[in-house]
Amino acid sequence: MKFKFQVKGRIPPFLNYCNNHYKEWIMKSSCVLLFLGFTSLQLLMARDGKGQRLSDMKITVEFKKETLKSAFSTIERMTDLRFAYNAEQVDKYKDISLQKGTYTIQSLLDFLLEGTTLNFRKINNKIIVYRKEEAAEVKPVLLNAFVENAADGGTVKGVVTNDKNEPVAGATITVAETGKATAANAGGEFLFADLKPGKYRLQVSAVGFRPLEKEVTVTNSQTTQVSLALVASNNALDEVVVTGYSKQSRRDVTGAVSTISADVIAQTPVTDVSSVLQGRVAGVTVDGQGGPGNEQVVRIRGIGTLGDNNPLYVIDGVQTTGGLNMINTNDIESITVLKDAASCAVFGARGSNGVIVITTKRGKTGAPKMEYNSYAGYELPIKSIKLVTPQQYADAYWGYLKNSGLNLSSALYGNGATPVLPDYFVSKKGSPTFAAVKEGDAIADPSLYNFSTYRIMKTNKQGTDWFKEVFDPALTQSHQLAVSGATDKSNYAVTFNYLDNKGILLYSYFKRYSIRANTEFKVTPWLRLGENLQFAYTQGNTVSGHTDQNIIADIYNTSPLLPVYDIRGNYTGTNGAPGELPGDNLLLSRVSSKNAKGYSARLFGSAYIEVEPVKNLVLQSKVTIDYAPYQNRLFQDTMPQVRFPVTSLKFSEFSGNSTEWRSTNKISYSVTIAGLHKINAFVAYEASEYNYRGLGSGSDSVFYNLPGFMVTSTGTGVRWQVSGNADKTTYVSQFGSLNYAFGDRYLASFTIRRDGTSRFTDLKRYGVFPSGSLGWRISGENFMQGARWVNDLKFRASLGTSGNDAIPSGLTVSQYYTNPAYTYYDLNGVNNAAMLGFALTQIGNPLLQWEVNKTVNLGFDGSFFNNRLSASFNWFNRKTDKLLYQPPVTALQGDADAPYQNIMNFTNKGIELELGYHPASKRKFNYDINVNLATYRNNVDYIDGKPETYILGGLYARSINLSRSAVGKPVGSFYGWEYDGMIQQGDSAGHFRFKDISGPNGKPDGKVDDNDRTYIGNPHPKLTYGLNVNLYYGNFDASVFFQGVYGNKIFNYWRAFTEWPGKLGAGSLDTWSPENVSGKLPVYSNKDLDDDRPSTFFVESGSYLRLKSLQIGYTFAKIKGINKLRVYAQGYNLLTITNYSGLDPEVNSGAPGSTGIDFGGRFPVAMKLLFGVNLSL
């Protein structure tokens, strides 16, 4: 029997009634039947009855301590009568005995039901057994329904729900033994009739859920009720993929696409969308940037260009490449990563680095739902910086003096054979300006203390731990309140989020307040309107960047002998101190800049109107806006005691705003011809404009360090700084797409896009980016029907192009600028009013054109073994041609910025594999496993037409480049000498030996010079991977997530500045000396100081495995009035296994030429320990 659901509109009120009272009914599935009966004509047509009366029918039976149920079965076996009953009501009647004899059915039933609460009624050949008090409600419609269904054989009825007890519409239910399949209706309900008695396995699958299998027993004439609760899946093969301009069923996708669902996002307590991606998607690498609110470095399939490698983010259709920390991750419904050019081609100009499509949550049909999600906990430093002790540092200095043939004499440590640590420092005006003295010295008499003129500090001989002084566990918390709901005509979702993420560095923090409202209205069947809008406001204070110039780098540069406070409790400083006392009070520096704050807001969203004048022809007009004002304030307090005294309060402020609008008009049409040819197509026209303006101003000699004085008018006006800048870029694009599917088996997709950009001249302005892809669902072919273990298998092939113009605007012409500091000159000799001058600041290149990215992608998506195993595989060859880059040019050209050029081609080849294992749900214990692996190999194919040309990169602290990109090598390969051990004999004993590998003629020439440099390391990983295991036991759930990289090298050149002879890092003491010939570092002296040249000595393995997240949750059993209540505890960044000696192996700054170079000073990634709650009403 075939059922056809014709459900429209709202759920009828009586069905709700059924839901509330279902236990009271004779049969569990009665509601379904009632509903079906009401809505299906077929069901309403009762057949003619067979006129036999029960009192006329006789059978011969005997019951011996049987149950009521088995008695009914016996009667069924011997007659053509079929019973319908609620098993619960019937089960309790046992021990029925009856002497063998011949009875009429009427008397038999009277006997059986005597003394029970049950009654019966015959309709046709059905015997309906019901509770007496329900009699009134059983008729008449219900009975008709029963009549219809209680056909020969048994019936299975059920409802499919998710873990929130909401119906899952469209779920596919298959009877494994017969292959019969049906789909759940809008209420999640389904029904199989006419099943022969026996045991059956029901297999359930639905988009976004783990497959489920349940055994049912079917009895003749009985209706077996099943309730199937699905568990959401993290990596389902069947789902809807939002690709920005359109939606596609995952089945029909022919490009390389990965997705992350809201559940995974919920497992990741991060401030930034990009952090969610780390280790989750094969081919996406994320380098963590510690520090509150700092954005991560995200790369899809490695480095695709030499400039901006950031992928394009499309958030509800709004395109952006930055400011991701402004997006509340809790708002996200799903993330789709488009990896190959064919998938990205529709984004044309901006899709070449891959596209990350983010869809935010929308209201779902049903009553208004409120959710509250929150977590709070601590962030902790993972690893601390170890410094030498003051005595060790002094001893090392003495060694230096000896090794250099210098007198043993120091302002700090005296003139003795061994250095003696002073007891006091005195920093004062007059003579001497700084003194290091012993206990009892008259200079250190506390009564002389005066903060302005005479500061006395007691030295810290144990050593001040500057790391501990400025790093502390920090509180982090997030609260989110969401309300959503929908009717058939509209849906809405409103969320509010508050995030307060304090950083482990003192006074660093990131706060975000965001509100989002998504709504959609179906005004008429042919008119739809919708919007989504987010407003976020953030403020923060953080330290970012990869530099040797910030407070984190300074921890290595600050003498531990300096105490934090002087004898009167004021902060110390090294004003007047000699060089043997390096650094300055870091805590003071942190305290004095605690009022340096950045504020920003972002209004981000889109609105559309959609008209469907003819069925399936949709005209859409959409406008998106991204408005982002920001303001940075710097309030620098006075610090008269530091080495470079700051005697004037300084306030400066920079503010600006960027506005980007985009208007898209689209006509789309979809049609299915003859049930076989499915066609989706659209054409669109788009224009966009980006505008930025900024303004800065500052003032010195501010009167008071009070918040009210944080305006630029409070300075005494000795010096004012005013600066301003602006930027603008425009685009015009036409594009279209055609998707064709033949019977679900043969898929084809074509996209073409033409982009025009203001960044190039009209000669090279437009780029056309076509792409095409094909798919073959082999599992749909007849010859595969025998392979029952294959549920779905699709092969894909795609070839596509996309473009890139991600360079600053205005680079086609040479730019001349004027700036008092750099182009003015006092030609008139008046001394205080230099004349205005101009100078070249940027060399232009009118021939700039589109960088083009071509990707071939082959792969398959499949699900096997009853959907338990899902797999997705890609092989890709991504070729970037005409790379836009600003190669470093010779200073002979002047100090103006080098021109950008289309200079280079390179290739990334690789494979990606995502595997998911989702065993069928068991009663109590369930689990699933997801693994992803990716590898790519980068190779430079062409530079400038000359095979020997290379491009320098990785300039750091010295004027020598640490990396090179050359033909045949990966981009940004490390370049330097090969360390060959320590010289033990002769004049050079204690210095490094480097290999003589070449000379001017290409042969070793017996001396080590520039010719001996070679490629000494590949910064690109051989493998990146992630492993996620979710466990469920009863109400408990747990997830473990590992992530790692393997096979990359890190250039730990930061060591040369921290753990080198004479530096303060704890590792700096292992220097060579005649007494310590096994010392790893060169002798500490003032001679032959080039041992720290770039060499393999500094190249280390960057492999690591990180226990990124461990979460344990408990969901409370149903509490009245509460839909769901879950609490959890989570650890994040719990454990890192690595041989890397630096602070953290995630060192990438994002600049291709600096990949894998540890510049130090990076805000370390923190460990988080959190507790959270998810509540929904």
Add this chain to the structure above:
Amino acid sequence: MKKISFLLLFIITISLFSCKKDFLEVPLQSSAVTEDALATKGGVQKLMVGAYHDLTGMSLSSRWWTTSGTNWQWSDVTSGDAYRGGTGGANDEPEGVSIELYQSQPSFTYILNKFKAVYDGIARSNDVLRAIEKAPDMTPEEKDEARGEARFLRAHYHFQGKIMWNKIPFVDEQVTDFKLSNQQDIWSEIEADFRFAFQHMQETRPYRGQANKWAAACYLAKTYLFQQKYDQAKPLLDSIITMGKTAQGVQYDLNACFQDNFDGQYENSKEAVFQIQFSADKEAFGNNSNLGEAANTPAMWQVSSWFASWKQPSFNLVNAYKTDTNGLPMLDTFNVTNMDNDKGLESWESFVPYQGTVDPRLDWTVGRRGVPYLDYNYGVPNPGKDWINSQDFGGPFTPIKGIYRFDQQGVYSEYYTNGYLLSSAVNYNLIRFADVLLWAAECEVETGDLNKAREYVNRVRKRAKDGCTVTVDYTTGYPSANYMIGTYDHAWSSQEVARKAVRFERRLELAMEGHRFFDLVRWGIAAEYINTYLSVEKTRMNHLSNVQFTKGKNEYYPLPQQEIDLSNQDGKPLLQQNPGY
């Protein structure tokens, strides 16, 4: 009907958002203009100002001391006249210390920054030359004069690079491919530029700080001298000395007072042939002042709580100012004993300054204990050690030339502002007339007229003797030291003696002005002279132990490694490193 109206509305919306053709034509934003906007007479002048700016060396946004147009790091500190000074130790710019110790390396940022600063000046000069060709509103004469001025600047910058590195490429306005070899000597190109400038620039110029015909002549003469072309230099110098005039049309002459050359009030005087016009503009963050030498100020607390006290005069230099009974320098014996000094003495301990006779230029060149330091310290003599970060490392003396007077603070200096040093706005003499006279003396020595040479030297010494020749105690008016200076009244006995006297006079007159090292190299005596100096000086200064000047190497600085790497063509660098590096 409704549907149709909505459809219409939709079409209208589309057409509204359809863009005009010029939607994609976005003009330059921010403060930049295109080349065409400057291809006018006014634009050429503005580009010229930009090219002049690089004389200051302050084109890079930080590390001013490495690029300073005064060359103190590259010449004073490496010539035996001064130590690097400062606090020593690993935290006071170790690269600068290595340069003092003749351990420059190709990877030093100091080296690269200086290279960049030099070639940026060249690039800016070439930009002017290109703009001149396009300017429609300039007469041919105006164009020629502007070309002369731009080529003067270009030659100046090349000259700076030439003496630093010797082998460098010459970049003119025609160059488009900047992969250039440095295997060609560029003196002839530098000469050609100066000659063109000499021939095409006017004698008087609208602005005081501008180069003129005679500045070009002087620089041309200097170029000859650096090539030992004494016969060509001599007639040119003769005509400069008789006819040369400043840009204001004033006949070249020595200023009345030696120290006027280092006093903001007497900038662009008759002695100033070509100066870097430092100025104290608030908007420039000190970048138009002598920021490159700001850290060379003594650590005087009434000015600021912190100065680096770099570039501290050497014992050797101070000793050179001793005079004999005739007031003449002790050419052979000056360095046998040290002038009395306060090394190791605390400022509160008593000290009596040197009582022997000294050249009065000493106390306008070197700050020493017991003698007033300009008008600082309210007339109380220099307290010695208190003003110095580390006597161990920098010795007991401090520099004076180029330091503004305390009462000129804010006029010839930047105001003190947060984070900035009080850098001086006193002009620096790239060439002053005394320099020219001493060149002429050199030429006479080399070409044979020793008396003429002596005449020039005496003219310089006479000014030192007669005009404001003594430093006085600022408050009492009494002399601070036993000054004694005389002229060479007897003919020099040989060319050898004459040469020695002339070269010694250059040192006394021009010490700490950034010339010395390059003079030693052009005379071909750098290795011998400096190693002799070191052999004695290392007994006085601990940090000079084990220091060696390598002949054939240390005469020139290494080319920056990055530049060599960037000059790569077909796998081979076009720029060749200097010998020994």
